[in-house]
Amino acid sequence: MVGxxxxxxxxxxxxxxxxxxxxxxxxxxxxxxxxxxxxAVFICREAxxxxxxxxxxxxxxxxxxxxxxxxxxxxxxxxxxxLLATLLxxxxxxxxxxxxxxxxxxxxxxxxxxxxxxxxxILNIQLAAEQIDPDRLLARLAELRDRGLGIxxxxxxxxxxxxxxxxxxxxxxxxxxxxxASSVRDFSAAVRASEKSQPLALLGLGIxxxxxxxxxxxxxxxxxxxxxxxxxxxxxxxxxxxPHKVQLLNLMRLVQGDxxxxxxAAGLKQDxxxxxxxxxxxxxxxxxxxHHIESINQAITLLGRQRLTRWLxxxxxxxxxxxxxxxxxxxxxxxxxxxxxxxGEEQMPSTAHDALFxxxxxxxxxxxxxxxxxxxxxxxxxxxxxxxxxxxxxxxxATLLAVAKASESFDLERIAIAAEAANLQPDKVNxxxxxxxxxxSEVTDHWE
Numbered sequence: 001m002v003g004x005x006x007x008x009x010x011x012x013x014x015x016x017x018x019x020x021x022x023x024x025x026x027x028x029x030x031x032x033x034x035x036x037x038x039x040a041v042f043i044c045r046e047a048x049x050x051x052x053x054x055x056x057x058x059x060x061x062x063x064x065x066x067x068x069x070x071x072x073x074x075x076x077x078x079x080x081x082x083l084l085a086t087l088l089x090x091x092x093x094x095x096x097x098x099x100x101x102x103x104x105x106x107x108x109x110x111x112x113x114x115x116x117x118x119x120x121x122i123l124n125i126q127l128a129a130e131q132i133d134p135d136r137l138l139a140r141l142a143e144l145r146d147r148g149l150g151i152x153x154x155x156x157x158x159x160x161x162x163x164x165x166x167x168x169x170x171x172x173x174x175x176x177x178x179x180x181a182s183s184v185r186d187f188s189a190a191v192r193a194s195e196k197s198q199p200l201a202l203l204g205l206g207i208x209x210x211x212x213x214x215x216x217x218x219x220x221x222x223x224x225x226x227x228x229x230x231x232x233x234x235x236x237x238x239x240x241x242x243p244h245k246v247q248l249l250n251l252m253r254l255v256q257g258d259x260x261x262x263x264x265a266a267g268l269k270q271d272x273x274x275x276x277x278x279x280x281x282x283x284x285x286x287x288x289x290x291h292h293i294e295s296i297n298q299a300i301t302l303l304g305r306q307r308l309t310r311w312l313x314x315x316x317x318x319x320x321x322x323x324x325x326x327x328x329x330x331x332x333x334x335x336x337x338x339x340x341x342x343x344g345e346e347q348m349p350s351t352a353h354d355a356l357f358x359x360x361x362x363x364x365x366x367x368x369x370x371x372x373x374x375x376x377x378x379x380x381x382x383x384x385x386x387x388x389x390x391x392x393x394x395x396x397x398a399t400l401l402a403v404a405k406a407s408e409s410f411d412l413e414r415i416a417i418a419a420e421a422a423n424l425q426p427d428k429v430n431x432x433x434x435x436x437x438x439x440x441s442e443v444t445d446h447w448e
Contacts, residue, residue: 057098084112118148141168177206188219229324334440336360
């Protein structure tokens with residue numbers, strides 16, 4: 001995948017200092033392949049993990065028909081323009097985690113760059129093939145850093161401006177998928193030996209395997225991106241239920257059913273730790289509740305049962321000692337739920353919004369419980385419309401669920417078809433995905 005940011009076509013003159021020549025040099029077509037109409041483009045995002053294996057940010061890029069690894073500079077600039085405009089269209093896109101934005105050096109003078117927020121935003125800069133005056137580039141990078149933007153420079157050791165650009169870098173970035181292991185090691189050693197007053201952080205992109213992740217971790221990388229997070233050993237179907245999840249599922253059944261408040265509270269007394277976690281979560285800043293909640297009885301009174309069910313469903317996906325795949329599952333569930341809710345705000349009555357949210361959340365319940373979806377849903381009293389979408393791909397929520405699922409894919413045709421079926425324009429889907437991603441990040445930040 002690495003979409004917009006895997007081009008390592010030209011690299012600059014610090015070959016010996018920063019790991020030798022580039023390992024792969026794809027030829028660039030000339031600009032006679034004029035910019036074709038970039039019609040339906042959808043934004044994508046993938047998680048960035050830290051050294052403790054927790055998500056610490058996202059990288060955003062565009063899904064489109066043109067392979068950017070062989071795109072002319074003019075097309076790169078056009079796509080940068082669309083990406084920046086899309087990001088700027090949503091004030092909800094920026095949260096407490098870091099946002100990495102791939103961009104060509106040719107686009108650094110675009111007016112949209114000066115409109116970007118400066119909190120936790122890092123430009124991942126690919127040096128363009130066209131000639132750039134080194135002094136002009138250095139001045140522009142210094143200007144952007146002074147504004148508060150982070151600067152990441154992608155490893156391009158043969159590019160004549162690479163050494164100059166690295167003088168202003170906060171992140172030293174390497175596309176691991178196209179770089180030999182020895183060059184990754186040498187690049188790390190050179191970065192750590194540099195004489196910059198502020199140490200550079202190492203970011204590995206396109207890490208495909210756990211072995212590559214271990215290599216980068218050993219060589220002092222601080223941030224990790226790629227499909228390695230999907231490569232853990234497949235987990236078997238669950239033979240013994242997780243007691244923590246059994247208690248939450250039981251609580252959700254009571255809340256959704258006819259149980260009295262006292263009966264619900266009595267059930268929770270069997271697990272005081274769970275009660276503590278629920279109340280701490282309900283009082284976290286992520287939920288923004290106006291009143292401090294001190295008991296489950298109070299939560300039911302203030303929130304209502306339907307709303308409380310929503311937050312219990314979110315907490316169901318909190319995983320103790322999660323690994324990479326657990327975090328991806330959590331992000332998938334929360335983002336799907338919030339995305340469906342946002343997309344349904346203009347299409348469906350407010351009474352359906354919580355059901356849309358639960359549809360998105362519960363679409364990952366089979367993966368969480370490691371049971372077939374019908375069996376997993378049988379553990380809860382699920383509304384018919386939610387069940388129809390999840391089991392039969394039918395009912396009023398099915399089209400939005402298809403959009404939520406497709407937004408995680410890297411299949412342009414699939415997401416375009418799903419959006420059209422739901423009568424949604426790409427910009428609406430893009431803004432909703434940005435907002436849902438920010439919300440999911442904020443929620444998980446308040447977990448243990």
